[in-house]
Amino acid sequence: MSKGIYIRTEEAKKHMSEAHMGYKHSKEIRxxxxxxxxxxxxxxETRRKLSKALTGRKISDEHRIRSTKNHKGMSxxxxxxxxxxxxxxxxxxxxxxxxxxxxxxxxxRMRGSKNPFFGKTFTPEIKERIRESLRGKVLSxxxxxxxSKALKGRKKQCYERRKxxxxxxxxxxxxxxxxxxxxxxxxxxxMNSSNAKPNKQELKLFDYIETLFPNQYRLNVxxxxxxxxxxxxxxxxxxxxxxxxxxxxxxWHKGDDPQKRIDYFRQLGWDTLVIWGREINGxxxxxxxxxxxxxxxxxxxxxxxxxxxxxQ
Numbered sequence: 001m002s003k004g005i006y007i008r009t010e011e012a013k014k015h016m017s018e019a020h021m022g023y024k025h026s027k028e029i030r031x032x033x034x035x036x037x038x039x040x041x042x043x044x045e046t047r048r049k050l051s052k053a054l055t056g057r058k059i060s061d062e063h064r065i066r067s068t069k070n071h072k073g074m075s076x077x078x079x080x081x082x083x084x085x086x087x088x089x090x091x092x093x094x095x096x097x098x099x100x101x102x103x104x105x106x107x108x109r110m111r112g113s114k115n116p117f118f119g120k121t122f123t124p125e126i127k128e129r130i131r132e133s134l135r136g137k138v139l140s141x142x143x144x145x146x147x148s149k150a151l152k153g154r155k156k157q158c159y160e161r162r163k164x165x166x167x168x169x170x171x172x173x174x175x176x177x178x179x180x181x182x183x184x185x186x187x188x189x190x191m192n193s194s195n196a197k198p199n200k201q202e203l204k205l206f207d208y209i210e211t212l213f214p215n216q217y218r219l220n221v222x223x224x225x226x227x228x229x230x231x232x233x234x235x236x237x238x239x240x241x242x243x244x245x246x247x248x249x250x251x252w253h254k255g256d257d258p259q260k261r262i263d264y265f266r267q268l269g270w271d272t273l274v275i276w277g278r279e280i281n282g283x284x285x286x287x288x289x290x291x292x293x294x295x296x297x298x299x300x301x302x303x304x305x306x307x308x309x310x311x312q
Contacts, residue, residue: 061123065123065125065126182230183230184223184227184230187223187227187230187232188223188227191222191223191232192222196221196222197221198219198221199249201247201249201277201280202219202221202234202235202247203219204280205235205245205247205275205280206219206235208280208283208286208290209235209245209290212287212290212291212294213290213294215238215239216237216238216239216294217235217236217237217238217245218235218236218238219234219235220232220233220234220235220236221234225238228244228265228268228270229264229265229267229268231264231265233245233246233265233270233272234246234247235247242269242270242271243270243271243272243273243293243294244265244270244271244272244273245272245273245274245275245290245293246258246261246272246273246274246275247274247275247276247277248274248275248276248277249277250276250277250278251277253276258274261274262274271293271296273289273290273293275289
């Protein structure tokens with residue numbers, strides 16, 4: 001065969017690709033290849049060719065999942081101090097792409113189509129794997145101290161950076177949540193995770209109700225007794241009568257119309273009394289209001305089993 005430079009045709013490349021498809025090197029050969037490649041660096045020309053060959057190439061979800069399974073990367077490993085030092089020296093003096101940029105500018109550079117993950121979503125399998133990897137994970141005391149130290153002094157900056165939502169954003173959020181009802185199971189998970197407890201006003205009101213009507217009502221701030229239409233009533237009657245008592249704080253429910261809540265629960269077959277926080281101190285008026293509501297004719301629960309469930 002005469003000497004010279006041989007260039008493979010596209011057809012020849014295709015034949016070679018098909019011939020190697022599905023072929024796997026043995027562990028021994030892979031070890032030898034790894035030893036030969038150690039310390040070698042691709043030339044700029046080779047890098048340019050590789051970049052050109054991979055430009056526009058799309059990786060399927062199946063291939064991505066398979067690659068993730070087979071390639072564990074640094075999972076369970078850590079760099080040696082020598083390797084860390086080499087990595088540090090390599091990047092020393094190189095300007096960072098984020099240097100000189102403020103947080104709003106950094107945010108703008110990663111917004112929308114500029115973000116590498118734009119338009120992509122995790123597959124259900126990857127979501128489950130992430131969930132499993134984080135389940136039961138507890139941060140060590142050392143890690144907590146590092147996070148606390150890193151975040152010190154940022155509270156003021158975060159407060160200053162926070163901006164009120166514009167009317168357009170509020171409208172979009174309202175439209176997206178319209179008609180959305182949180183399931184009973186989801187609400188219970190939220191309340192259990194938040195460790196919700198009755199506040200001082202709720203305890204004060206419940207104690208007064210208990211003196212007037214012993215063993216007739218029970219606090220329900222965690223939704224342990226009853227959840228109605230995705231909402232958790234504050235106080236529920238447990239003596240077979242479909243009566244609810246809601247406490248509206250003067251600050252948190254400022255501008256709210258209590259009649260909406262009354263009408264909402266009425267559609268579900270329950271009578272509701274709304275007490276404002278400012279009314280708790282006026283014992284005479286509060287007593288008259290509670291007596292009128294409790295003694296008024298109302299609906300009754302059907303079935304002894306359901307009544308027993310509320311009493312538990």
